[in-house]
Amino acid sequence: MGVYTFQLEKFHIDNTRALHNDTDTVTFGLKIGNQQFSPLFKGMGDVNNGDHSVGLEFSPVIINPSTEVVLSYIIVNSGFPGSHEGDLHTVLDTLSDASEKVANAVYPLGPVWPIVNKIVHALNILIVADCDGPVAGDRIPGPTSTDQIPANTLTGAHLDTLISGAGGTFRLTRFYPGTDSATGCGSNSKYNVTWSVNSLPAQDNWKWCNKCQVLAYGDPGPCAAGGIHDHTGSGNYTLVHDSPIAFSSGTLGQNNWKWCNKCQALAFGDSGPCPAGGTHDHTNSWNYTLAHDSPNVLGQDNWRWCNKCQVLAYGDPGPCAAGGIHDHTGSGNYILSHTEIG
Numbered sequence: 507m508g509v510y511t512f513q514l515e516k517f518h519i520d521n522t523r524a525l526h527n528d529t530d531t532v533t534f535g536l537k538i539g540n541q542q543f544s545p546l547f548k549g550m551g552d553v554n555n556g557d558h559s560v561g562l563e564f565s566p567v568i569i570n571p572s573t574e575v576v577l578s579y580i581i582v583n584s585g586f587p588g589s590h591e592g593d594l595h596t597v598l599d600t601l602s603d604a605s606e607k608v609a610n611a612v613y614p615l616g617p618v619w620p621i622v623n624k625i626v627h628a629l630n631i632l633i634v635a636d637c638d639g640p641v642a643g644d645r646i647p648g649p650t651s652t653d654q655i656p657a658n659t660l661t662g663a664h665l666d667t668l669i670s671g672a673g674g675t676f677r678l679t680r681f682y683p684g685t686d687s688a689t690g691c692g693s694n695s696k697y698n699v700t701w702s703v704n705s706l707p708a709q710d711n712w713k714w715c716n717k718c719q720v721l722a723y724g725d726p727g728p729c730a731a732g733g734i735h736d737h738t739g740s741g742n743y744t745l746v747h748d749s750p751i752a753f754s755s756g757t758l759g760q761n762n763w764k765w766c767n768k769c770q771a772l773a774f775g776d777s778g779p780c781p782a783g784g785t786h787d788h789t790n791s792w793n794y795t796l797a798h799d800s801p802n803v804l805g806q807d808n809w810r811w812c813n814k815c816q817v818l819a820y821g822d823p824g825p826c827a828a829g830g831i832h833d834h835t836g837s838g839n840y841i842l843s844h845t846e847i848g
């Protein structure tokens with residue numbers, strides 16, 4: 507099991523498809539095992555030659571070593587009137603379909619880009635003006651081993667090898683030569699697209715207590731509801747730790763969450779009342795990072811901080827070690843990853 511961040515970082519234009527600016531929309535897709543995530547989109551507006559930061563990211567993604575990973579991306583020059591909501595939705599729906607087709611298509615040996623180009627062209631609703639068309643696109647892995655990516659199958663174990671060989675972040679830039687556009691659109695486009703993957707230090711075996719609602723580690727510890735925590739019905743949650751870069755791109759991450767070695771709960775900051783008596787003891791804890799208040803983070807939300815006992819607890823307030831029930835006033839909406847995919 508590993509936790510990964512996939513990012514479509516940027517593209518570089520050596521030559522636009524249209525005579526002057528292209529009007530680009532980017533889509534980034536990810537499939538883990540049989541689970542196809544909803545593709546991410548970014549409208550780039552009018553772009554000319556040079557570097558263009560994209561920053562679309564899937565994070566955190568939990569992947570088992572044997573599970574297959576498929577990445578896909580498409581950049582389309584489609585000069586629809588951006589102010590027109592209906593057109594925008596049509597383009598995004600169509601790109602979403604294209605992204606799924608690209609992820610699931612079977613390819614002959616060789617580069618994938620010409621086939622992606624054909625797939626997107628077949629969805630001709632995108633091509634509203636003469637110079638419109640796809641300018642870059644790919645499916646990783648492809649049918650041929652290239653750029654250290656194995657042919658056909660890319661697994662979590664392969665990702666670990668790529669990332670460790672690259673010293674922490676595996677980054678790949680590929681060149682996409684343009685295809686012929688209509689007369690008057692200028693010369694063929696030249697795009698370079700860069701994506702990356704890195705792994706985050708993470709720990710699973712965190713569970714929800716159905717009595718006091720807290721997130722606690724391993725074997726049940728003392729519970730504010732009396733007796734010990736009851737983890738019946740809980741998923742297996744995974745936390746990222748000691749990773750200042752976690753959730754960095756456009757997503758809020760918060761450090762300074764710690765494990766209490768007395769009650770096993772995750773609690774914020776230095777201390778707080780502990781159901782085991784006295785205050786939480788964070789000796790030997792890692793520094794955990796939680797994501798909060800972002801639609802871009804994959805996982806389960808509605809986890810809250812209690813301002814009385816400092817723990818992280820789910821949903822409606824449960825019994826609190828400080829007396830009464832947890833008070834979630836002032837808390838963010840935290841998001842936890844709890845499914846090992848594949």
Ligand SMILES: [Zn+2]
Pocket residue numbers: 715716717718719720728729730731734735736
């Ligand atoms: Zn409990």
Ligand SMILES: [Zn+2]
Pocket residue numbers: 766767768769770771779780781782785786787
């Ligand atoms: Zn405690």
Ligand SMILES: [Zn+2]
Pocket residue numbers: 812813814815816817825826827828831832833
């Ligand atoms: Zn509390």
